Amino acid sequence: MKVEHIEPFVSAVFSVLETLTGAKAQRGGLALRNTTFTTQQVTIMAGVNGEIEGMALYGMSMVTAEKIAGAMMSCQCNELDEMALSAISELGNMITGNAATQLSQKGFNVDITPPSVIKGSNVEVSTKTPALVVPVSTNYGMIEINVALAENALRKAA
Amino acid sequence: MAKRIMVVDDAMFMRATVKRILEQGGYEVAGEAENGHIAIQKYAELKPDAVLMDITMPVMDGITAAKAILQIDPKAIVLMCTALGQQNMVIDAIKAGVKDYIVKPFQPERVIDGLGKALGAS
Numbered sequence: 001m002k003v004e005h006i007e008p009f010v011s012a013v014f015s016v017l018e019t020l021t022g023a024k025a026q027r028g029g030l031a032l033r034n035t036t037f038t039t040q041q042v043t044i045m046a047g048v049n050g051e052i053e054g055m056a057l058y059g060m061s062m063v064t065a066e067k068i069a070g071a072m073m074s075c076q077c078n079e080l081d082e083m084a085l086s087a088i089s090e091l092g093n094m095i096t097g098n099a100a101t102q103l104s105q106k107g108f109n110v111d112i113t114p115p116s117v118i119k120g121s122n123v124e125v126s127t128k129t130p131a132l133v134v135p136v137s138t139n140y141g142m143i144e145i146n147v148a149l150a151e152n153a154l155r156k157a158a
Numbered sequence: 159m160a161k162r163i164m165v166v167d168d169a170m171f172m173r174a175t176v177k178r179i180l181e182q183g184g185y186e187v188a189g190e191a192e193n194g195h196i197a198i199q200k201y202a203e204l205k206p207d208a209v210l211m212d213i214t215m216p217v218m219d220g221i222t223a224a225k226a227i228l229q230i231d232p233k234a235i236v237l238m239c240t241a242l243g244q245q246n247m248v249i250d251a252i253k254a255g256v257k258d259y260i261v262k263p264f265q266p267e268r269v270i271d272g273l274g275k276a277l278g279a280s
Contacts, residue, residue, distance in 0.1 A: 019263040062182035070172070093169065093214060094262050097241025103262075104244040114168055114216050114241065 003030065006132045006147045008102035009056055013136050013145060013147060020091070021071035021140075028135035031147065035130055039123040042080070044092030047113035054149035056065065056096050057129055062119075064141030072149065080119060089117045108151075124126045157158070161277055162188035164206040166197040166223070167213040168240070172262075176210055176239070185272040194223025201234070208277055210260075210269070213241065217225050220233040221251055228255040235276050239269070257275065 010027055017023045040059035048054055060068075062080070068091060069084035070077030077084050092115035100110045127148035133143045159263050163185050165176045170192075177187050188206035191197040193219040201209065209227065213220040224236045237258040247258050257276035260268055 016263055083171055083174065086169050090169040090171050090262075094241045097214065097243070097262065103244070105246040109244075109246065111213055116213055 001088070003066055003132065004106070005052060005149045006030070006134060008099040009066070009095065009145050009147050010104075010136065012098035012102065012133050013143060015060070016091065016094045016098055017068075017138060020094070021068065023068075023071070023139040025136045025138045025143075028137065031133045033131045033133050035128070035148070036124060037124045037131070037146070039118050039121060039125055040136045041119070042088065043118040043123070043125075044088060044115050045118065045125075046115040048096065048100065048149060049113065049156050050110035051108045052110050052149045053151060053152050054129060054147070055131075056092075056099070056149075057125065057131070057146040058092055058095065059144040059146065061141055064138075064143065066142035068138075080136040085117050085119070089115050092117070160186040161207040162204070163273065164191065164197070164200060164204060164209045166191045166209060166215075166220065167212040168192050169212075171190045172212065173181055179208075179266040179269050179274075182266070183273070185273065192212070194218030194220055194226075197215065197223045198226050198230075202230065207272060208235040208237065208257075210237050210239045210273075211256075212236060213242055221247070224251065224256055225254045229245045237272055237276055239264070243254075 014025045041062040044058040055152045066077045067085040072087040072102040096112045128148045131146040131148035136143045189204045191200050193215045211220040227234050239260045241262045243261040256273040
């Protein structure tokens with residue numbers, strides 16, 4: 001896992017959140033996490049495949065997810081119902097898609113899979129490679145970006 | 159009479175958002191689909207004036223569905239509306255006959271302008 005692989009995800013969180021909700025974000029320090037870790041109260045998971053493969057996970061508290069979903073839907077959101085979960089999932093799709101576009105501009109041909117949302121803390125997640133983690137604080141609370149990516153064998157051989 | 163648009167996106171939130179934008183822009187939503195496979199079936203059934211199509215969807219992606227719709231109806235007006243902005247995907251879509259490529263997140267005007275140009279040029 002290279003540090004250059006997580007930067008597009010951090011800048012994607014900044015730009016997508018600002019465009020969707022007007023929120024400003026501030027990044028925290030970079031950390032390395034084991035291949036097995038537990039989720040936060042709400043976690044969006046999206047797969048990345050192609051010349052770089054792995055997973056991006058965006059963790060946040062329930063309150064943060066409700067605030068972001070509310071801002072995206074232009075209403076007060078007091079619970080993560082089906083529509084709010086769809087909004088949070090789409091947030092993950094836009095962030096990962098934006099990051100994939102930036103990775104392609106760096107020469108990595110990648111695609112993404114439709115995101116899934118895990119509601120419930122302490123769910124154990126295993127990734128193939130250790131994840132790089134960057135916490136990002138926003139007007140709505142903290143979002144923790146976990147990116148576990150590796151260049152695939154074809155890319156390494158090229 | 160308002161032009162009829164079909165909205166294809168796996169996210170309920172996006173279908174609702176795009177539907178609101180279209181209705182405020184004077185369009186009628188002919189129907190919705192949550193993946194490319196359903197979009198092909200509904201296109202034949204509903205015969206909309208244009209299709210707004212996401213790319214990353216389960217079952218069948220939007221590029222595959224757009225190609226299939228354009229093969230069935232070469233005059234179909236399909237606009238991609240996706241989080242992915244990779245140059246190779248944009249080129250692939252345009253080569254397949256897609257009229258516009260809108261990258262999410264977008265401003266409502268971008269969708270209305272894109273549709274207006276695509277429908278005006280048809």
